[in-house]
Amino acid sequence: xxxxxxxxxxxxxxxxxxxxxxxxxxxxxxxxxxxxxxxxxxxxxxxxxxxxxxxxxxxxxxxxxxxxxxxxxxxxxxxxxxxxxxxxxxxxxxxxxxxxxxxxxxxxxxxxxxxxxxxxxxxxxxxxxxxxxxxxxxxxxxxxxxxxxxxxxxxxxxxxxxxxxxxxxxxxxxxxxxxxxxxxxxxxxxxxxxxxxxxxxxxxxxxxxxxxxxxxxxxxx
Numbered sequence: 001x002x003x004x005x006x007x008x009x010x011x012x013x014x015x016x017x018x019x020x021x022x023x024x025x026x027x028x029x030x031x032x033x034x035x036x037x038x039x040x041x042x043x044x045x046x047x048x049x050x051x052x053x054x055x056x057x058x059x060x061x062x063x064x065x066x067x068x069x070x071x072x073x074x075x076x077x078x079x080x081x082x083x084x085x086x087x088x089x090x091x092x093x094x095x096x097x098x099x100x101x102x103x104x105x106x107x108x109x110x111x112x113x114x115x116x117x118x119x120x121x122x123x124x125x126x127x128x129x130x131x132x133x134x135x136x137x138x139x140x141x142x143x144x145x146x147x148x149x150x151x152x153x154x155x156x157x158x159x160x161x162x163x164x165x166x167x168x169x170x171x172x173x174x175x176x177x178x179x180x181x182x183x184x185x186x187x188x189x190x191x192x193x194x195x196x197x198x199x200x201x202x203x204x205x206x207x208x209x210x211x212x213x214x215x216x217x218x219x220x221x
Contacts, residue, residue, distance in 0.1 A: 031182055032165030032172050034062060034101050040070035044077060047094075049211035057107045061208055063201060066099035073216060082217045090213045091202045095131065098194075100166045102201060110156040116145045125206055126199030136192035144173070148184055151175065164197045171197055 039045065047063045065073075072093045080086050120141045127137040156162065159178035164171055171193040175184040201208045 031174050031176060031185060032101055032163045034064045034103055036064075036101060036165070038066070038099060039064045039101060040067040042070075044073040044216060045070040047212040047215045049208065049215055051104075051207060051211075058110070059107055060105045061102070061201075061212065062105075063094070063100060063102045063212060065094065065097045069093055069097040069100070077217050080217070082214055086217070087210060087213050090216060091204075091209055094202045094213070095195075095198045097166070097198060098168045100198065102164045102166070102197065104162040106156050106158055106160045106162070108158050112145075112148075112152045112155045115156060119144065119200075122200035122203070122206060123196065126196065126203040129199070129203040129205075131199035131203055132192055132196050136196050139190060140188075140193070140196050143188070143190070147173075147186060147188075148175070151183060154183075166194050166197055168194060170194075 034046075045064055045067075049061050050057060051059045051061055073090060076086065076089050076093070123132070123137045123141050126132045127134055156175070157177070160183070161174075161176045163174045163176065165174070170187050170189040172187045173184065174182060174186075177183055200206065201212065203209065
């Protein structure tokens, strides 16, 4: 009887460990990625820039788009050098991308309050450009910091990654530490979420618009 009970305990323990490991693997697999298979690959699919503030490197920002947007980019850029008109046309297609992943990789520690200020500044620019409504600006400017309030004291540390995964129906938001641990991972299905994310990156006067689009024009043919 004792042998049987011990065997049962061992089996149960092993089952728990396997279930735990499987759960961790599934959680990791569900994290958004620039390498998602439904995103485009190759020239005109990927934009990358270095965000600087007051001559200090803050973060590397990357955006990868879907195949239809990649095809539109390729058609626009062909034989063209960078210009205000080309920037405007590229930004319109970037903003309209139905599927995209945007990743910010922090190169230094950033306080939570600084991040919130930057988020709200970008939303304000998007609203002024007519890309989102005041209601969307207010909702996301309040909701996103609230849902990430667990990071308020910690802030964002060097080599953390902040990822938006955009689809027509929703935006998945994840914060991943250098160790690979998911510090946050949730989905926002609220109205206007996709528009708000893409507008923050590609609205006129955004910190990201020109550097990202210039990197696209410089892509190898």
